[in-house]
Amino acid sequence: ETGVTQTPRHLVMGMTNKKSLKCEQHLGHNAMYWYKQSAKKPLELMFVYSLEERVENNSVPSRFSPECPNSSHLFLHLHTLQPEDSALYLCASSQAPTPIEAQYFGPGTRLLVL
Amino acid sequence: DAKTTQPTSMDCAEGRAANLPCNHSTISGNEYVYWYRQIHSQGPQYIIHGLKNNETNEMASLIITEDRKSSTLILPHATLRDTAVYYCIVRPHSGNTPLVFGKGTRLSVIA
Numbered sequence: 001e002t003g004v005t006q007t008p009r010h011l012v013m014g015m016t017n018k019k020s021l022k023c024e025q026h027l028g029h030n031a032m033y034w035y036k037q038s039a040k041k042p043l044e045l046m047f048v049y050s051l052e053e054r055v056e057n058n059s060v061p062s063r064f065s066p067e068c069p070n071s072s073h074l075f076l077h078l079h080t081l082q083p084e085d086s087a088l089y090l091c092a093s094s095q096a097p098t099p100i101e102a103q104y105f106g107p108g109t110r111l112l113v114l
Numbered sequence: 115d116a117k118t119t120q121p122t123s124m125d126c127a128e129g130r131a132a133n134l135p136c137n138h139s140t141i142s143g144n145e146y147v148y149w150y151r152q153i154h155s156q157g158p159q160y161i162i163h164g165l166k167n168n169e170t171n172e173m174a175s176l177i178i179t180e181d182r183k184s185s186t187l188i189l190p191h192a193t194l195r196d197t198a199v200y201y202c203i204v205r206p207h208s209g210n211t212p213l214v215f216g217k218g219t220r221l222s223v224i225a
Contacts, residue, residue: 002157042214092158098207100163102163105158110155
């Protein structure tokens, strides 16, 4: 138990659906992250939030829309996804968005786009 | 960006020490060495990090060579639950550098 929870753990959606992934951290951290892990590929950073402000967006397609209403919650809104977006989506948090801070990951949401 | 080199896989007998090596010959003075692991179907888990001194916590020990060009993660008494992919990562202590996971070492702990 890392103190970072994600829901749902598994999600199957069609290409026309709209869904949201939720992440919550109970560690009192100020930075939160979304990562994508595809099969046989390294972890890819998608978004970084610091104190509810987005500080990094790694050229992620607009069909992925993050939202950070407060420092404990992070959402990833999904719409009109493609089958190649099927992956494990991981949320992480750290005390601050600086490299020296360790990141604590949630269990991930395994997404399948049909 | 292959800043670290790790063996693809290793085996370790249960109860024995697991020593996972990592080469980072191009590490610069302001870069830390981090270790994470990922157990199958779970998110990555932070293990330990260090700059130049050896570090120890409840999970593992990190031994960094004096020239800082390589390091070894030591799990003192490996259990079956330690079977995972272990990632060695170097990052500067400032700036906005993302956490970049390479291919890591797949450690199999055998009963």
